[in-house]
Amino acid sequence: MRIVVVGGSGHIGTFLVPRLVRAGHEVVNISRGTRAAYADAPEWEQVRQVTADRERQDADGVFGDTVAALRPDAVVDLVCFTPESAAALVERLRGETGHLLHCGTVWRYGVSHRAPIREGEGTPPFGEYGVQKDAIARMLKEETANGGLPTTTLHPGHIVGPGWHPIGPLGNLDPEVWRTLSAGRTLRIPGLGAEHMHHVHADDVAQGFERAIERPEAARGEDFHVVAPSSMNVRGLAAAAASWFGQEAHLESVSWEEFRAASTGDHADVSWEHLSRSQVCSIEKARTLLGYAPAYEPDAAILESVRWLIEHDRLGVERPLAV
Structure with a gap:
């Protein structure tokens, strides 16, 4: 498949992009071009780099056009932080892209009342970041449930890695x-x-996205926690x-x-x-539906x-x- 990764030079993309190349996919990375990935890998030589300032293009209403012009089979969005930005991308990709995968956060929940937290069962979020990420996840789930663009949201914990x-x-x-x-x-x-x-290694988050791409029928319309086993x-x-x-x-x-x-x-x-x-978040759903198997405690x-x-x-x- 041709997979477009938005923000692929960051924590998750450092590990995800090489994984996708090794799996045989054609990968395009969209970034502002201001930094390299946190770790070198030979697979990056096979990746097409597209420079785009998402914030500016969102303001101009053209970022969705930039993504759609690449004719992706799947899009992995690692740097979307507002419902408006997410909705604009969904609107442009609807009917043109087979799968949109969004990076959420466990901070879509507030304080813990029971452990482990299963998907969608946490308390309401607080703080702008968590509130907006929760709103994006809910919007994407509704989009797919209503017959629109196939979407999946993966919610990492506190991302850890070298660099x-x-x-x-x-x-x-x-x-x-x-x-x-x-x-x-x-x-x-x-x-x-x-x-x-609840921490998680960046490569385990990358594994979660790769598994969701590999199992679209199980992943579409769903939310998954991607955190360490404990x-x-x-x-x-x-x-x-x-x-x-x-x-x-x-x-x-x-x-x-x-x-x-x-x-x-x-x-x-x-x-x-x-x-x-x-x-403390459960990964049972990701284990069962995606085969998620985090390597790092x-x-x-x-x-x-x-x-x-x-x-x-x-x-x-x-x-x-x-x-």
């Missing part, structure tokens, strides 16, 4: 967390540390991270008010965004990212990795 900083044990991107754990110093955590985060809470991830440096995790429970007072920048706000949701995926950052002088730690 960028992972969401860490405190649910933020603060590099001081890794330095503290590597030195065996006490890490102050908000609350009891029982809040969960989730980890603050305590568990901190303990695992400390062990990578040959240390034990020493944790001190503090109130959110104390945590915020001692935090710099927006780290406390980012922690709240992740930990207040405390999400959360700690293994995060360790790969941390190792890459250290080896490329992107993260300073007190002790070298012991694993």
